[in-house]
Amino acid sequence: xxxETLKTTTLPPSRPGLSWLPRPGxxxxxxxxxxxxxxxxxxxxxxLRRRLTADDAxxxxxxxxxxxxxxLKLTGPALGGEELSFVSTTIKPEAEGSRLRTAGELAxxxxxxxxxxxxxxxxxxxxxxxxxxxLGTTVVPYGPLRRTTGFTLSRTRPADRLRLLVxxxxxxxx
Numbered sequence: 001x002x003x004e005t006l007k008t009t010t011l012p013p014s015r016p017g018l019s020w021l022p023r024p025g026x027x028x029x030x031x032x033x034x035x036x037x038x039x040x041x042x043x044x045x046x047x048l049r050r051r052l053t054a055d056d057a058x059x060x061x062x063x064x065x066x067x068x069x070x071x072l073k074l075t076g077p078a079l080g081g082e083e084l085s086f087v088s089t090t091i092k093p094e095a096e097g098s099r100l101r102t103a104g105e106l107a108x109x110x111x112x113x114x115x116x117x118x119x120x121x122x123x124x125x126x127x128x129x130x131x132x133x134x135l136g137t138t139v140v141p142y143g144p145l146r147r148t149t150g151f152t153l154s155r156t157r158p159a160d161r162l163r164l165l166v167x168x169x170x171x172x173x174x
Contacts, residue, residue, distance in 0.1 A: 020097030021068065023129050027059040027170035034168040038078050040142070040159035048157045050078030059132065059170045066090065070102050070120075072166065082151060083109030086118060086138075086164075098124055106140060108149045116140065116148045120166070136166040 034057040040048035056073040070088040088104035100122040107115035118140050126133040142159040145151055153159060 020093040020100065020124075020127075021061045021091075022127060022132050022170075022172070024061045024063050025130075025172045027061065027132060027172050029054065029057040029168050029170055033171075034072075034166070036072075036074055036167075037165040038074075038076075039163040039165070040153055040157055041161050041163065042158045043160065047159055048078065048153065050076065052076040052078060052084075054166075054168070055083075057166075057168050057170070065092075070104070074164075078153075080152070080154070084151065085109070086120065088120075094121075100124065100134070102136075106138075106145070106149070108151050110150070113150050114148055116145050120164070130172045132170045134166075134168055134170070136168070137163065139163045 034054035036052040036054050038048070038050050038052050039046055052074045053076045054072060055075050056071065058069075058071050060069045062068050068088075068091045070086075070091060072086045074084045075082075084106065085108075086104055086106050088102040090103045092101045092103075093099070094101055102120045102122065104118060104120070105115035106118040107113070118138050120136045120138040122134040122136040124132065124134050139161055141161050142153075145162065
């Protein structure tokens, strides 16, 4: 029996700072690759559960972590013809990069109405150099959202909080 010494290859150093995100660039979701569910709750009861349409879901990864932006534009019959949008102000990693916390603003399509702060917590399902598959959730109190942005549900659908569930596959179109 002979012993043979094999060459070892050293891996390139990992990117400092942004190993929890794909390479810098603008990532979008293909049609049908971003699913959004709106759930209205009143105490322990679910009073409304509807699928929304993600008209635009974009993740912009910059070389500096504070310049990264995630944006979502949502429409659908459950919104009563209104548009609901979320734009992140910060994206921070948690749990060694397996989760992301995106703090941002939740607003309607009316730019004259103030927006409301919201935080979406994302669980990273799969990450490669040119794609990111993630599942995000946020819960916002309905009363302050209605008073701040003017967003309302049907009177037959009482709610004290709204939950958004987002499943998105962001890919770089290059």
